[in-house]
Amino acid sequence: xxxxxxxxxxxxxxxxxxxxxxxxxxxxxxxxxxxxxxxxxxxxxxxxxxxxxxxxxxxxxxxxxxxxxxxxxxxxxxxxxxxxxxxxxxxxxxxxxxxxx
Amino acid sequence: xxxxxxxxxxxxxxxxxxxxxxxxxxxxxxxxxxxxxxxxxxxxxxxxxxxxxxxxxxxxxxxxxxxxxxxxxxxxxxxxxxxxxxxxxxxxxxxxxxxxxxxxxxxxxxxxxxxxxxxxxxxxxxxxxxxxxxxxxxxxxxxxxxxxxxxxxxxxxxxxxxxxxxxxxxxxxxxxxxxxxxxxxxxxxxxxxxxxxxxxxxxxxxxxxxxxxxxxxxxxxxxxxxxxxxxxxxxxxxxxxxxxxxxxxxxxxxxxxxxxxxxxxxxxxxxxxxxxxxxx
Numbered sequence: 001x002x003x004x005x006x007x008x009x010x011x012x013x014x015x016x017x018x019x020x021x022x023x024x025x026x027x028x029x030x031x032x033x034x035x036x037x038x039x040x041x042x043x044x045x046x047x048x049x050x051x052x053x054x055x056x057x058x059x060x061x062x063x064x065x066x067x068x069x070x071x072x073x074x075x076x077x078x079x080x081x082x083x084x085x086x087x088x089x090x091x092x093x094x095x096x097x098x099x100x101x
Numbered sequence: 102x103x104x105x106x107x108x109x110x111x112x113x114x115x116x117x118x119x120x121x122x123x124x125x126x127x128x129x130x131x132x133x134x135x136x137x138x139x140x141x142x143x144x145x146x147x148x149x150x151x152x153x154x155x156x157x158x159x160x161x162x163x164x165x166x167x168x169x170x171x172x173x174x175x176x177x178x179x180x181x182x183x184x185x186x187x188x189x190x191x192x193x194x195x196x197x198x199x200x201x202x203x204x205x206x207x208x209x210x211x212x213x214x215x216x217x218x219x220x221x222x223x224x225x226x227x228x229x230x231x232x233x234x235x236x237x238x239x240x241x242x243x244x245x246x247x248x249x250x251x252x253x254x255x256x257x258x259x260x261x262x263x264x265x266x267x268x269x270x271x272x273x274x275x276x277x278x279x280x281x282x283x284x285x286x287x288x289x290x291x292x293x294x295x296x297x298x299x300x301x302x303x304x305x306x307x308x309x310x311x312x313x314x315x316x317x318x319x320x321x322x323x324x325x326x327x328x329x330x331x332x333x334x335x336x337x338x339x340x341x342x343x344x345x346x347x348x349x350x351x352x353x354x355x356x357x358x359x360x361x362x363x364x365x366x367x368x369x370x371x372x373x374x375x376x377x378x379x380x381x
Contacts, residue, residue, distance in 0.1 A: 013318050021331050023322045030333040049341035053317045058345045062352035067254035069313070077253070078313045 001043060005032060008050045017086055193262045199363055200266035206369040207244035208274065211237045219372040228339050230328065234278070239328045242302060244370060245271065246309045247347060251354040251362055272299075301327075320344050346373035 009024045035043050052058070071077055091099070184191050210220040230236045245267060252263050272295060279291050305327045312320035321340040325331060328343075350370055354362065 013316060013322075015322065018326070021326060023325060023335075026331075026333050026335055031335045031337075034334075046337045049337040053321050053337070053341055053344060056315060056317045058317050058341075058348040059315050062345075062348040063315075064250070064351050064355035068250050068351065068355040071253035071260075072255070073253065073257040073260055078310060081307070081311055082314070084307075 001035065001047075002032070004047050005035070008047070008054065011054050017084065192258060193266070196259070196262035196266040197270070200263060200270050202366050203248055203369065204245070204267055204270045204274070207248065208241050208271075210244055210370065210372075211240040220370075223373045228328075228336075228343075234283070235330075236328070238275070238298060238301070239305070241271070242305050243309075243324075243328065243347070246306055247350045247354065247370070249306070250313070250351050251357075254355070255359055268302075317344050317348075320347065342373060346371070 005027065009027050012024045012027070014024075015022065035046065038046070069078065074080075180194075183194060211224055212221070224230055224236075224240055225232060230240075248267070249264060252260050252267075254260075255263065275298065276291055276295065279285050279294060285291055305323070308323035308326060309320065312323060321337075321344055324340060324343050324347075325335065353371060354369075357365070
């Protein structure tokens with residue numbers, strides 16, 4: 001069980017744009033302790049669901065058509081999203097004081 | 102001193118959204134003792150009050166804009182007049198009526214009245230999402246994103262008109278609900294909430310768009326981040342079901358023609374409770 005979980009955590013895609021939140025970290029800490037308390041049937045359900053997500057079974061079964069994947073207004077819309085990076089904005093202290101956010 | 106000032110002014114509020122277990126926008130006026138739902142709807146939905154002791158359930162407000170527009174002679178004459186005078190504006194005018202129906206289909210998924218029992222039972226009983234404004238917002242946002250994927254397949258002018266109309270309708274309804282359900286009458290507070298909700302919307306749409314490159318795990322993390330607010334209590338089987346629901350609906354909508362998509366009024370979405378035996 002723990003080997004299966006560690007494999008899932010290693011294979012899960014990393015999110016560089018949101019470093020304060022990581023799904024593999026939550027899997028490693030609370031999900032691990034939750035799995036130990038479950039019955040073996042429920043444990044299998046959860047881990048098989050994770051396997052299916054990693055193998056992209058739902059994408060392969062239900063791939064949308066080209067009208068959705070390559071929209072007319074910009075055929076490279078979804079591929080351009082790969083090149084988005086975080087912007088580090090340095091706000092000085094006297095502006096942060098009066099920031100309403 | 103600076104740190105305490107920052108916390109007072111709430112500059113860490115955005116990061117705390119993901120850390121806090123308590124869901125955002127609790128009812129401020131907890132003075133109304135009776136529930137907002139009528140007794141008939143409670144019996145129909147078989148609501149159990151154990152989970153919802155803190156939060157009051159929502160009703161869809163009686164918005165006359167949700168009802169179909171009247172089919173009288175005057176409206177038809179005015180439409181004809183507008184078609185003759187301004188053919189360009191006609192596209193934007195028609196987009197509002199289609200957006201109204203689409204938005205109605207999307208927003209009723211998370212409300213107990215009408216015929217959305219399957220969807221309501223799935224979201225609030227199986228997924229154990231609390232009945233707050235935030236959760237309703239995220240569920241409708243998911244459905245609107247599913248529609249947005251298909252709207253992007255239309256011609257650029259139609260796409261701009263429809264998506265703009267949908268978003269304006271969404272925010273109009275949210276403002277309406279904040280005024281009526283939560284009895285917040287000051288525009289400053291509602292503006293504050295709506296600005297934050299707009300930021301959440303852009304983040305959610307970007308997160309879901311990242312999954313259209315062919316990765317299911319990315320979609321699952323986006324759903325975990327937005328719907329479940331990054332809670333530590335992870336349930337992978339429910340995430341898989343929601344991913345299957347999203348992929349199915351996007352697939353079905355992509356197979357419909359443009360005309361059918363614009364003119365369809367009923368059953369835009371396949372509800373999530375139905376098991377896909379082939380895959381799950």
